Each structure stands twice: as C-alpha cells, then as structure tokens.
Amino acid sequence: MNWPTWFKVVNVGLISCLTFLTPLASSMFAPGVPQVMKEFNNNDDLIADFVVSVYVLGFALGPMFLAPMSELFGRIWIYHATNVGFIVFSVLCAESSSVSMLTACRFFQGLFGAAPITIGAALGIFALAPVLGPVIGPVAGGFLVAAKGWRWVFWVLAIVGGALTLLCLTFLRETYAAVILETKAARLRKQTNNSSIRSQMDRNLNVKQLFSRAIVRPCRILVFSPIVSALSLYMGVVYGYQYLLFSTFTKAFEDQYGFSTSIVGLTFLGLGVGNLIGLAVISSLLDKHLRDGSKVTEANPNGKRKPEYRLIPLGWSSISLPIGLFLYGWMDNAVPAVFLCIMSYLIDAFGVYAASALAANTVVRSIFGAVLPLAGARMYSVLGYGWGNSLLGFIALALIPIPILLNRYGETLRKRFDASRI
Incomplete structure (x- = not known):
C-alpha cells in the first residue's frame, strides 16, 4: 500500500512474467514429442502423452507445501527458491539421456514452476498469463523444435527463467501481511527488549504448530468447503480438457492433415484467439456488475461487495465450453472466465488464507x-x-448447473465454513 506506483507495476509485472513462463513450459515442448520418441526409440503413445502432462502433475504436488510455506515464511523466499529449482530442472531436461530421465525432470520442473500460480494474485495480467502461456508455447516451440531440436526448448526456458530470477532478486519484495507484521514485531522486540510485543496477526503458535496447520489447511479447505470443492471440480474439468487438446493437437494435425513440425504449432492460435475473446467478454461483464452495486451489495449494510459477484460470468463460460468442444478447438474462450472468476473469488472470500484456497484449487x-x-x-x-470431442462436450453440458447454483447459494455455503478455525 505504501509503494510508489512504478514499484507496484514492477512487482506485478515480474510475477505475471513468471506466471506466463511456467505454464508456457507446460506445452512448449509438445511439438517436440515426436522427435523425443524417435530419438529414444520409443513408440508408446501413453508415454508420449505422459511426458507432456507429467509437468502438470508437478503443478498438483507443489502447492501442497509451497502454499503453506509461503504463509509461514513469506512469498518472496518461495519465489526465489522455486525460480532456481525451475532453472536447474529445465537444464536437466535439456540434457536428458532417456525418456525416463526427461519425464522425471519434467515433473520437478512443474513442481517448482507451480509457485507463481499458487501464491500470485495480480489478477488482470495474472489471469491472462496462465491461459495464454500454454497456447503461445507450442507456436514458439514448433518453430524452435524444427530449427534447433527439442532440447533447445528447455535451454530457452532456462535462459529466460535465469533472466527473470535475476530481476526478481533485485526488485521483488515481500507482500504477505502476516510475515511483514511479524518481521516488524520481531524487530521492535529486539530494539525495545520488550518480549510482549506481538503482531496483530500473531496466533500465539510455535513454528511447528503453524506449519502443521498450514500444510493441512489446503486439504481441509478442499474437503470441508463445499464451494471450494465444487469450483475446483469445475476448473479441473476445464483445465483437463485444455491439456487433453494440447496433447492431441500435434498428433492430430501431423498425422491426419499432414502439417509439418513448425506449422503444427500454429494450430494452437485458435485457442489463443478464444482466450482473448473470453477475457475481453468476462472483464466487461465483471466491470458491469461492479458498477451495478444493487446486485453485489445486497444484505451488506456496510456496503462491502460480496465475493460471489465474481462468479456471475461463470454461467456464460458454462455454456460456451460445450459449444466450443462441439466445434473443436474454440473451447478456450471459457478458460479465462474460469481462471479469472474462480481465482478472484477465492482471493476475496479467503483473504489471508487465499494461498491455501488457491493451492487446493490448483491441486485438483x-x-x-x-x-x-x-x-x-x-x-x-x-x-x-x-x-471424441462431442463426448467431452456432453460432459461439459452436465456441469452447467454448477456455476448457476453457486451464484445463488454461494454466500450461504461460504459462511458455513471458516478457514481461520483450521
């Protein structure tokens, strides 16, 4: 709150760049899979798909300990440590000597790459980065693989990651309120020799107790908060569909339509166009509801907007998702709606425990x-x-009631669950 505007822009920009880079890494490698399988004499289609999607499996495990650690030690050190880990395993991916080694390194690359999407919250650009990254990745990766081979995908990621890490070490500052206040309280205790000085957010627990609660909190929020469970399931299906298309586009367009390795990456641009259209529509809808105070401040005598206003545009995405799947390839205009609405809702609804709520959602x-x-x-x-895509569309049709019901009963469900008691 006390930073100058330029410094806020720098911090938000760096986190958004990290949030763009790590999802980019999830799919940038996809056009190079046929080269990998040929080089290592492996023709197993399941392994070919898994070497792409295992990265996202790392995304699932990482938040389970990165989120609680960020709530205990602060965001800044988690960013620095995971940035280094991402670079190390990107280099190891580039130097892999077998499919097994590449798969293992891809997993850890994803695990360390999960930090920005777990503890970041710069919603405008931030929401666009994780949905555009996986789309732009194969476009760039297709030409890079054709020109330099699949290993250079990981060298480029390591180089860009290294440059961002240096900038983060220079400019990033801690933003987590609980850690900032505790650091200040500790400094005052030392300066005044007054051991009774405590942070406003201090819960009088030792480090072991704090970490135990923090590590368990994402799981308990997922299990005991009905609205988090429902939103996580909804986002899980959309996210799963997105990566299912990522893993099949290369094979479909190369085998069935005869596209070259470089040109096949361009087929992902349809998803990118859908992303931009979806983000524009959803942003305008959110702005409209923000201006219409009667819809979002009802039953709030203090005038504070309810977090549920964030969920209003999800109804649009629930309809566009199956339609897009039936048309094959334009389903991604629903993804920005899902990311932007759900993430912003969880941040509004869970406040200081937002990282744990986001982690629960990220895992699913x-x-x-x-x-x-x-x-x-x-x-x-x-x-x-x-x-095949029609089947996915029919499943998506069955999910349409979820955003409608959450928009109507979300406030009641949210108030029945108190994350601070965990």
Missing part, C-alpha cells in the same frame, strides 16, 4: 490436467476426433 485442476490427456489417445482411437 492439475491432477485433471495430468490425467485426462492420458485417456485422449485411446478415446480418439475408438471414437475418432469428432465423436
């Missing part, structure tokens, strides 16, 4: 993103691309 969506693509090859071989 990442598991879906890692597992669903593994079923893609078998599904399309049996049903074909037309009926």
Whole structure:
C-alpha cells in the first residue's frame, strides 16, 4: 500500500512474467514429442502423452507445501527458491539421456514452476498469463523444435527463467501481511527488549504448530468447503480438457492433415484467439456488475461487495465450453472466465488464507490436467476426433448447473465454513 506506483507495476509485472513462463513450459515442448520418441526409440503413445502432462502433475504436488510455506515464511523466499529449482530442472531436461530421465525432470520442473500460480494474485495480467502461456508455447516451440531440436526448448526456458530470477532478486519484495507484521514485531522486540510485543496477526503458535496447520489447511479447505470443492471440480474439468487438446493437437494435425513440425504449432492460435475473446467478454461483464452495486451489495449494510459477484460470468463460460468442444478447438474462450472468476473469488472470500484456497484449487485442476490427456489417445482411437470431442462436450453440458447454483447459494455455503478455525 505504501509503494510508489512504478514499484507496484514492477512487482506485478515480474510475477505475471513468471506466471506466463511456467505454464508456457507446460506445452512448449509438445511439438517436440515426436522427435523425443524417435530419438529414444520409443513408440508408446501413453508415454508420449505422459511426458507432456507429467509437468502438470508437478503443478498438483507443489502447492501442497509451497502454499503453506509461503504463509509461514513469506512469498518472496518461495519465489526465489522455486525460480532456481525451475532453472536447474529445465537444464536437466535439456540434457536428458532417456525418456525416463526427461519425464522425471519434467515433473520437478512443474513442481517448482507451480509457485507463481499458487501464491500470485495480480489478477488482470495474472489471469491472462496462465491461459495464454500454454497456447503461445507450442507456436514458439514448433518453430524452435524444427530449427534447433527439442532440447533447445528447455535451454530457452532456462535462459529466460535465469533472466527473470535475476530481476526478481533485485526488485521483488515481500507482500504477505502476516510475515511483514511479524518481521516488524520481531524487530521492535529486539530494539525495545520488550518480549510482549506481538503482531496483530500473531496466533500465539510455535513454528511447528503453524506449519502443521498450514500444510493441512489446503486439504481441509478442499474437503470441508463445499464451494471450494465444487469450483475446483469445475476448473479441473476445464483445465483437463485444455491439456487433453494440447496433447492431441500435434498428433492430430501431423498425422491426419499432414502439417509439418513448425506449422503444427500454429494450430494452437485458435485457442489463443478464444482466450482473448473470453477475457475481453468476462472483464466487461465483471466491470458491469461492479458498477451495478444493487446486485453485489445486497444484505451488506456496510456496503462491502460480496465475493460471489465474481462468479456471475461463470454461467456464460458454462455454456460456451460445450459449444466450443462441439466445434473443436474454440473451447478456450471459457478458460479465462474460469481462471479469472474462480481465482478472484477465492482471493476475496479467503483473504489471508487465499494461498491455501488457491493451492487446493490448483491441486485438483492439475491432477485433471495430468490425467485426462492420458485417456485422449485411446478415446480418439475408438471414437475418432469428432465423436471424441462431442463426448467431452456432453460432459461439459452436465456441469452447467454448477456455476448457476453457486451464484445463488454461494454466500450461504461460504459462511458455513471458516478457514481461520483450521
């Protein structure tokens, strides 16, 4: 709150760049999979899909300890440590000597890359970064793989990650209120020799107790908060569908339509256009509801807007998702709606525990993103691309009631669950 505007812009910009880079890494490698399988003499389609989606599995595990650690030690040290880890495993991916080594390194690359999407909260650019990153990745990756080979994908990620890490070490500052206040209280205790000085957010727990509660909190929020469970399931399906398409586009357009390795990446641009359209529509809808105070301040005598106003545009996305799947490829205009609405809602609703709520959501969506693509090859071989995507569309149709019900009953469900008691 006390920073000058330029410094806020720098910090938000760096976190958004990290949030763009790590999802970019999830799919940038996709056009190079055929080269990898040929180089290592492996023709297993399941392994070919898994070496892409295992990255997202790392996204699922990382938040379980990164989020609580950030609430205990602060955001800044988590960013620095995970940035270094991401660079190390990007280099190891580039130097992999087998499919097994590459798969393992991809997992840890994703694990360390999960930090920005777990503890970041610069919602405007931040929401666009994780949905545009996986789309731009294959476009750039297709040309890079064709020109320099699949290993250079990871060298580029390591180089860009290294540059961002240096900038983060220079400019990033701590933003987590509880850690800032505790640091100040500790400094005052030392200066005044008054051991009774405590932070306003101090809960009088030792480090072991704090970490135990923090590590358990994402799981308990996921299990005991009905609205988090429902939103996580909804986002999980959308996210899983997105990565299922990522893992099948290369094979579909190369085998069925004869696209080259460099040109096949361009097929992902349809998803990118859908992202931009979706973000523009959803942003305008959110602005409209923000201006219409009667819809969002009802039953709030102090005039504070309810977090549920964030969920209003989800109804639009629930309809566009199955339509897009039936048309094959334009489903991504629903993804910005899901990311922007759900993430902003969780931050508004859970406040100081937002990282844990986001972590719970990230775990579920990442598991879906890692597992669903593994079923893609078998599904399309049996049903074909037309009926395969139609099946996904019919499943999406069944999810339409979720945002409608949450918009109506979300406040009641939210108030029944108190994260501070965990």
